Amino acid sequence: MQPTELGKSGLSVTRIGLGLAALGRPGYINLGHSNDLQSLDQDAMQAQAHKVLGATWKAGIRYFDAARSYGLAERFLGSWLKARDISSDGVTVGSKWGYTYTADWQVEAENHEIKEHSLPVLQRQIKESLGELGEYLKLYQIHSATLDSGVLDNQAVLDELARLKADGLSIGLSLSGTKQAEMLEKALTIEYDGQLLFDGVQATWNMLEPSAGEVLAAAHQAGLGIIIKEALANGRLTPRNDQPQFTEQRDILEGIAVKHETGIDAVALAYVLAQGWVDVVLSGAATIEHVLSNVQAIDIQLDEANLDALDGLAESSQEYWETRSKLAWN
Ligand SMILES: NC(=O)c1ccc[n+]([C@@H]2O[C@H](COP(=O)([O-])OP(=O)(O)OC[C@H]3O[C@@H](n4cnc5c(N)ncnc54)[C@H](OP(=O)(O)O)[C@@H]3O)[C@@H](O)[C@H]2O)c1
DSSP: OOEEEOTTSOOEEESEEEEOTTTSSSOOOSTTHHHHOSOOSHHHHHHHHHHHHHHHHHTTOOEEEOOTTSTTHHHHHHHHHHHTTOOGGGOEEEEEESEEEOSTTOSSOSOSEEEOOOHHHHHHHHHHHHHHHGGGEEEEEETTOOGGGTGGGOHHHHHHHHHHHHTTOEEEEEOOSTTHHHHHHHHTTOEETTEESOSEEEEEOOSSOOTTHHHHHHHHHTTOEEEEEOTTGGGTTSTTOOOGGGHHHHHHHHHHHHHTTSOHHHHHHHHHHTSTTOSEEEEOOOSHHHHHHHGGGGGOOOOHHHHHHHHTTOOOHHHHHHHHHTOOOO
């Protein structure tokens, strides 16, 4: 896969990246997640993660996305990169701080993660992430920065992020919920010495939830790197989704997939890649089969008729996030 730059950050990435939310812990919200994990034993899950990383690397992917709250995802990724003596020049890893994993390796847990965007959490978690990823870690993102967390009004945290940036790390934020656009507009006003603090933003954007598109395009214009997450709507834009209310959208997707001799997941990812302001779309695959199916997106050229048809599949942002909030941890 051709290397490309993440906005104006100077970081080398590939247009498809791998997100490890489903690979680093026994429980996650994606449809059918539990079916993919052969065993919940930590060593077995590391072995599965390493197999998926091997297939991902072979497919040419060179951007990997983790987080402190993804259980042992950083450790699985770090141990895989070190074991293969991969040069840090040849790969870019992004991770996230602000959520602490609390599920104690259980699928069912009262709290899977605790959110706290404070200076002590940032200072603790950057040490933990560097401990697991070392020089591979190049992009550090606030995890799901939302207006209610108040993180963009926390001067002590912003100053610490500016200090980490001066030390050579690229700084980003990930967004979530119906107010992604507002949050990004606010982030685009934060400067240090006349320079934007944030080098990149990670946001949910797909054919069901395109509401943040306009502000993401403006952020890209301003030089930020754009990373898209949940491009498959947590599995709802895959063959797994047999919900009756999805039939109409599914028929349109399948029609386009048949024409391009591929799967509806690859069409959904190609639709994201067709947006001129996207640098990286994340695959959230937890199996080799799904990685190989997802990366077919890189060779799909959707024509105007395809794009017009897919533009018409959007849900209201409210409806999208309500449906997402009901997805069970499995
Ligand atoms: N707030 C944040 O910062 C945030 C939030 C969410 C996600 N993310 C990042 O974005 C990445 C991707 O997002 P995501 O995993 O949440 O959601 P996603 O990419 O929208 O959905 C991935 C789901 O689709 C399934 N899938 C993929 N290809 C398939 C196929 N061909 N057939 C059937 N099922 C298929 C995967 O199943 P398998 O698991 O079976 O492969 C997985 O369950 C995450 O790993 C994470 O790095 C960040």
